Amino acid sequence: MPFVENLHTDTHPQSRRFRSLRMVQTPKAGRTLARWGATLGLLVFVAGFVPWTQNIRSQGRLTTLRPQDRPQTVPSTIGGRIQQWYVREGQLVKKGDTLVQIAEIKEKYFDPELLERTREQLEAKIASLRENAAKTVALGGQQTALRQGLQFSLSKARNKVSQARLKVQSDSAQVLAQRADFAIATRQQEAQENLYRQGLKSLTELEARRLKFQESQAKVQDVQNKLSISRQELTNAIIELQSLQAEYTDKISKSESDRRSATSYQFDTEGQIAKMRNELANLSIRAGYYFIQAPQDGYVVRALKEGQGEIVKEGEDIVTMMPSTPQLAAELYVKPMDIPLLRVGRQVRLQFDGWPALVFTGWPGTSFGTFGGTVAVIDNIDSQGQYRILVIPDSTQEAWPKPLRVGSGVYGWALLDDVPIWYELWRQLNGFPPDFVGEPEPEKKAGGKEKKADKGGSSEE
Template identity: 50%
Template sequence: MLNLSKQSVSKRVNEQFELHSLNTLHTPRSAVVLKRWLMAIVVILLMVLFLPWQQNVTGKGDISAFTPKDRPQNIQNIISGRIEKWLVKEGDLVQQGDTLLVISETKDDYFDPNLPARLQDQLTAKKAGLDSYQAKIVALEQQIVALEQNQKFSLQKAKNKVKQGVLKVTSDSTDVIAEQVQFNIAQTRYDRGEDQYKNGGLVSLSEFESRKLKLQETRAKLVSTQNKLAISRQELTNAQIELNSIGAEYAEKIAKAQSDKSSALSSLAAGQYEISQLSNKITNVDIRRNQYYIKAPQEGYVVRALKAGIGETIKEGESICTLQPFAPEMAVELYVKAMDVPLITEGREVRLQFEGWPSLVFSGWPSTSVGTFGGVVKVIDRIDNAKGEYRLLVIPKIHKGEQDWPKQLRMGSGVAGWVMLDDVPVWYEIWRQLNAFPPTLKQEPEGALNHKKAK
């Protein structure tokens, strides 16, 4: 019956006609229960659509260390050599400075066991040679000083000799003039006496001969004084020549001494260079011999030996074993897509799921997730990797009530992470996912804002 009219006849019909078939027509109880369940589910779904959902950016990565010094490192040898003895085995905990293995020399330049002593002997001999060069330099300096003093004395002596020569020339010139006057007088008297003797006999023969003798004497004295003057002038010329030659002579001697001094200084410098080279070589040999013992740079575990055999040769800078530092400062290397990087800033909270730890994750409701651990974005790489992804370094979140990361974590273990963003309704998140829109960001976290204000 459709019950289109307001007048219901079903009751009267049931009273007048007791129809058993109509009484059996009623809604089954299971359908009512199903209807109620469906209505409750729909209501719950509608309520869920309006619940807050925290947007997030997913990423995967592995466990690493925050500082490079805490990451696994390959122990390398500085020099080439031959493995003689291993002092550790894989899995051992070693302290800083512990010897890992011993190698022997492979270069023939360092085979001599007495090489340091021989180099020390060479160094001692070179130092003795330097002492002799220094003594020679001191002697040459004293010689140069003595030559300069002798030069002054010789110049003064030569100048005095020139002055004496000038005075002597002056004196001899005066004598020549005097003798010339005497000769002229004697010549005049001789001429007058000759005339008087020949013309009247006013002068006797003896007087005439006496005047003639006097003339000869004065002529001889004049010639003698002239010769003496010539000799004095020659001596003055020789003195002047000697005065001029003294400067050249001593300049040559001083120049030769200075040249010898320069040669000695050059030899001294060459000897000092050789001593420096020998000292450097001795130090290098000592350091090289210390490199025969390859030691642990820091406390850690020997993870893997890359060279095994006794007697095996290794090259310079070749990796020998891998060392995992003890008690590293754990961090997670999380890789995210390039389109999500602009939404991530330092200080963002991250929820992490470590491989090997059971968990039940509701990425949009982190408070309801079980088995996840808290983290904080500390570093965002400036460049991407070969796959176009960017690396995030996530450190543990230190907060009251936050669970610490497991102590059993090992380097390289896989990690899944969710960088938490803003809260949006569930219906909006479903609509965003269906349309493949990126997450939204309304405001940056307080840590990033404070960082920008500080700048």
């Protein structure tokens, strides 16, 4: 048997003498291939237990985290004509630097002294308001004087009416006395006539008595006339009293009307003054819009209007600017299936366009040319079937390259859990999503317990 075993070896000299033995022995190439296959299988088996970092791949572009750091257009607040350019494309400007000067195209603003003339009109209106206020005060004093004069005139008229009443009473008494005296004179005359017919009185005595009768009758008529005059004077005094009230009421009403007109003019003037102040303020602000200034430090990217003398409309864009020191962020888009796996603060590896890189997605520590970042924003709504996330530089790792520009392409890998390679291959073949992991850093709850990631499914809430 030792001889037979030795014949199976290629080095034994007797093996060359037997053709059948040469046909059944194992070829040398086959044994070599078997050894390599066994070695490779062993390596694959061992490699299946090597840790692999699960990740979510996405791509996007560079943008900025803050809205004020993104490219912006500088519009013209007012319509006008481009008079002069103060910048060129690509120039670095500071906040407040003049970019463009424009001139007016509306005829109502052509006057170069419009601001000063409007200010003069405002001062004239204010002076007119002061004079009108003085007129209102004067009319108020006039009304006070009229009311006082009315009281004095009414008192005087009432006294005059009282005097007229007393005179009427006095004249009435005189009339009564004179009528009594006339009655006596009438009886004496009749008696004298009888005595004269009887011859007891002379004609001379009778004529003297008739004369006295005529005088008494004349006195009665005279006192009656005086009484009528006194009554007329009383009536006139009453009428004057009534007309005096009406006259002063008319004067006071006219003065009140003038005062109210002055007050109305005052309010109207105050409204005009407020309107003119508003117009003056608008003109002052508009004068500042003739020079379009840079809203912040940045670069003039592109002039949207060319040359001088070109007309720009109100609110029309003139130049595009890019802030000089933007806070860069990578704008990536993730599938809805992967979005529950992301949290704010999750680590991300990034590869930038134009930056050489050697990437091993499963072993981020061995990759070359990639940069670290953390998730800062996760949108709550989708954008064309995907969700947007914003990734900012990771302060604990190497800083992003300074030459990066907004808008350049970027590729990202959101780093998840570490699993064996065989598990990852099995997951990929079955189309399963990556494992759901918890927060990147455990958070302590009350009582000292920590929130840990559950590799099998959801995190402990």
